[in-house]
Amino acid sequence: MEIRELRYFVAVAEELHFGKAAQRLGIAQPPLSRAITQLERRLGTALLERTSRKVTLTEAGAVLLAEGRAILSAVTAAERRTQRAATAHPSLVLAVKSGTAGELLAKLLDAYAAEPGAATVDLLLCEAHQHQQLLKDGEADVALLHLPFDSAAGLDTELLYTEGQVAILPASHPLASCSQVRLNDVTTLPELPVARWPGPGGSYPEGPGAEVRNLTQLFQLIALGRSTVVVPESAGADLRRDLAAVPVLDAPPVTTVIAWPPHSRLRTVADLIRVATCL
Amino acid sequence: MEIRELRYFVAVAEELHFGKAAQRLGIAQPPLSRAITQLERRLGTALLERTSRKVTLTEAGAVLLAEGRAILSAVTAAERRTQRAATAHPSLVLAVKSGTAGELLAKLLDAYAAEPGAATVDLLLCEAHQHQQLLKDGEADVALLHLPFDSAAGLDTELLYTEGQVAILPASHPLASCSQVRLNDVTTLPELPVARWPGPGGSYPEGPGAEVRNLTQLFQLIALGRSTVVVPESAGADLRRDLAAVPVLDAPPVTTVIAWPPHSRLRTVADLIRVATCL
DNA sequence: GCTGATCGATATCGCTCGGGTATCGCTGCA
DNA sequence: TGCAGCGATACCCGAGCGATATCGATCAGC
Numbered sequence: 268m269e270i271r272e273l274r275y276f277v278a279v280a281e282e283l284h285f286g287k288a289a290q291r292l293g294i295a296q297p298p299l300s301r302a303i304t305q306l307e308r309r310l311g312t313a314l315l316e317r318t319s320r321k322v323t324l325t326e327a328g329a330v331l332l333a334e335g336r337a338i339l340s341a342v343t344a345a346e347r348r349t350q351r352a353a354t355a356h357p358s359l360v361l362a363v364k365s366g367t368a369g370e371l372l373a374k375l376l377d378a379y380a381a382e383p384g385a386a387t388v389d390l391l392l393c394e395a396h397q398h399q400q401l402l403k404d405g406e407a408d409v410a411l412l413h414l415p416f417d418s419a420a421g422l423d424t425e426l427l428y429t430e431g432q433v434a435i436l437p438a439s440h441p442l443a444s445c446s447q448v449r450l451n452d453v454t455t456l457p458e459l460p461v462a463r464w465p466g467p468g469g470s471y472p473e474g475p476g477a478e479v480r481n482l483t484q485l486f487q488l489i490a491l492g493r494s495t496v497v498v499p500e501s502a503g504a505d506l507r508r509d510l511a512a513v514p515v516l517d518a519p520p521v522t523t524v525i526a527w528p529p530h531s532r533l534r535t536v537a538d539l540i541r542v543a544t545c546l
Numbered sequence: 547m548e549i550r551e552l553r554y555f556v557a558v559a560e561e562l563h564f565g566k567a568a569q570r571l572g573i574a575q576p577p578l579s580r581a582i583t584q585l586e587r588r589l590g591t592a593l594l595e596r597t598s599r600k601v602t603l604t605e606a607g608a609v610l611l612a613e614g615r616a617i618l619s620a621v622t623a624a625e626r627r628t629q630r631a632a633t634a635h636p637s638l639v640l641a642v643k644s645g646t647a648g649e650l651l652a653k654l655l656d657a658y659a660a661e662p663g664a665a666t667v668d669l670l671l672c673e674a675h676q677h678q679q680l681l682k683d684g685e686a687d688v689a690l691l692h693l694p695f696d697s698a699a700g701l702d703t704e705l706l707y708t709e710g711q712v713a714i715l716p717a718s719h720p721l722a723s724c725s726q727v728r729l730n731d732v733t734t735l736p737e738l739p740v741a742r743w744p745g746p747g748g749s750y751p752e753g754p755g756a757e758v759r760n761l762t763q764l765f766q767l768i769a770l771g772r773s774t775v776v777v778p779e780s781a782g783a784d785l786r787r788d789l790a791a792v793p794v795l796d797a798p799p800v801t802t803v804i805a806w807p808p809h810s811r812l813r814t815v816a817d818l819i820r821v822a823t824c825l
Numbered sequence: 826g827c828t829g830a831t832c833g834a835t836a837t838c839g840c841t842c843g844g845g846t847a848t849c850g851c852t853g854c855a
Numbered sequence: 856t857g858c859a860g861c862g863a864t865a866c867c868c869g870a871g872c873g874a875t876a877t878c879g880a881t882c883a884g885c
Binding site: 550 | 845
Binding site: 284320 | 831832833834835836
C-alpha cells in the first residue's frame with residue numbers, strides 16, 4: 268500500500284463521490300477510479316460499494332478510513348519534524364489553550380529555560396480540543412491539556428496537577444455566599460443557564476445557555492447575571508469583584524497533564540517533561 | 547513522501563550500509579542510493595552522512611527513523627485490520643501475557659460472551675513487552691497489560707484493577723513467616739538473588755540472579771532456595787505448598803489496564819472495553 | 826415510458842520514474 | 856602502491872500513472 272493510494276482512498280471515502288474527490292486531489296476521475304480498484308485488488312477486499320448513483324463505505328472501508336487518516340497525519344508529522352530537526356537550533360513548540368493555568372505555565376517555562384541546553388520554546392496558542400491534532404500532525408512537540416475535557420488518546424502523558432472545580436456566579440447571587448455547592452445546585456438554575464463551549468467539531472452542543480468562545484466573554488455574561496459555569500479552580504482565581512467562585516463538591520477533578528507523541532525522541536522534549544514533572 | 551521511500555530509508559538507517567540494505571530490500575544498490583538522495587531532496591535536508599567507508603545518521607535522520615518505523619507499523623496494521631474487517635465474522639484478538647491474572651481474564655471473557663453481538667475472542671498469548679508492538683502492527687485488537695511493567699505509550703487505556711505486590715519466598719525461609727516485608731529486605735538477600743526477566747529487547751539485564759522466562763521456572767527455582775522475586779498479588783495466589791507469599795509494603799502497586807490502539811472504531815472492541823470497565 | 830443528465834468504469838496513449846547493469850571515484854589497509 | 860570495499864553516476868528498459876475519449880447504467884422529469 269502506498270501513501271498516494273491511501274490519500275486517494277481517504278479523499279473518496281470522505282467525499283463519497285469520485286468526481287469531487289478527483290477534483291480535490293487535482294487529478295482526473297479515471298485514474299482515481301483505477302487507483303481505488305487497484306488498492307482493493309491488492310488488499311483483496313472491497314472498500315467501497317458503488318452504483319452509478321451512490322458510493323458507500325464497506326465495513327473494511329470504514330476501518331481503512333480511520334487507519335488511513337492516522338497514517339496521513341503521521342506522514343505529514345514525520346516530514347515536518349524531520350525538517351525542523353534539521354534546522355540549526357530547533358525550537359520546541361508547546362501547544363496550550365489560551366487560559367491554561369497561567370502560574371503553572373510560567374513556572375514551567377522558567378524552570379525549563381534554566382536547564383542547560385534548553386531550546387527556545389515557542390508557544391502555540393490553540394482552541395480547546397485542537398491539541399491532539401497539532402501533536403499528531405507534527406505542528407507541536409508537546410502540549411498541556413486538561414483531562415477529562417481534552418482527549419489524550421494515543422498520546423503519552425505525565426500528570427502535573429489535579430484540582431477541583433468551582434462554580435462562577437454573580438457576586439450578588441444567593442448561592443455566591445455558600446461555602447460549597449453541588450453540581451445540581453448550579454446546573455439546574457433556570458435563570459442562569461450553563462454556558463456552552465464549542466465541541467471537538469467546532470460546533471456548539473444543544474442547550475439553553477449562551478455560546479461562548481473564551482473566559483473573558485463568559486465572565487462578562489456571568490457578571491451581567493445571564494449565565495454561570497463550572498471551571499477548574501485555577502481558572503476561577505483572581506476574579507473580577509462582581510464575580511464569586513464557589514467550590515463544587517461533586518464535580519469531577521480536573522487534571523493538567525503534559526502530553527507528547529509517543530515516539531518522540533527529542534532530547535529537548537524529554538528535558539521539558541522531566542522539568543515539568545519535578546515542578 | 548511515499549511508503550516505498552520510507553521503507554528504503556528505514557532499511558538503510560538500520561543497516562547503516564547501502565549494500566546490505568539493498569540486499570534486505572531485494573533490490574540493487576544503485577536505485578536505493580538514488581531513492582535516498584531523492585527523499586533528501588524532497589525533504590530539503592540531509593538524512594545520512596556518507597563517506598565511502600561509513601554511513602551515519604544525521605539528527606534529522608534519527609527523527610525520521612523513529613517516525614518512519616511508527617508509520618510502517620501503522621501501514622501494516624491498516625492492511626491487516628482492513629482485511630480482517632472484510633471477513634464474514636471478524637474475531638477479536640486479545641493479547642495477554644501468559645500468567646495474566648487468570649480470574650480477571652475468565653470473568654472478562656464470560657461477561658463479554660454474554661453480550662449481544664459478541665465476536666469470537668481469540669487469545670494471543672505473548673511474551674512480556676510484546677503487547678505494544680502487537681497492537682501497533684495490527685496483530686491484536688486489544689490487550690491486557692500491567693503498569694508500570696509494560697509500556698502503554700501511544701495506546702488508549704482503561705484502568706481495570708490495582709493490586710499490591712508480594713515477595714515469593716521458600717516456605718522455610720525466615721522472612722516467610724513475616725506478615726509483611728520491605729523491598730530492601732528481599733532484594734538484598736545475598737543467598738537469594740532476585741531473578742531476572744528478559745527486557746524489551748529480549749535480552750536479560752545484568753545481575754546475579756537466575757534468568758527465567760516464566761513463572762513455573764521461577765517458582766521451581768525459589769522452591770529450591772535459589773532465588774526470590776517480587777510479583778503482583780494475583781500471581782502469588784494459589785502457590786505450591788513449599789512457597790510463601792509475603793506482602794511487600796513499599797513495592798509500587800501494579801495496575802492491570804485494558805489497552806487498544808487509539809483510533810480503533812470497531813464496535814466489538816468498544817463492547818469489550820465497556821464490559822471490562824464494568825466488571 | 827422515453828430522454829437527457831449524471832456518474833463510475835473502460836480503453837488507449839504518452840511520458841515519467843523506478844529498477845536493472847556497468848562503471849567510476851574515493852578511502853582505508855596491507 | 857595496489858587492491859578491496861562501498862557509494863555515486865551513467866544509461867537503458869519497462870511498468871505504471873495521468874490524461875482524453877467514450878461507454879454503460881441509473882435516476883429525474885415530462
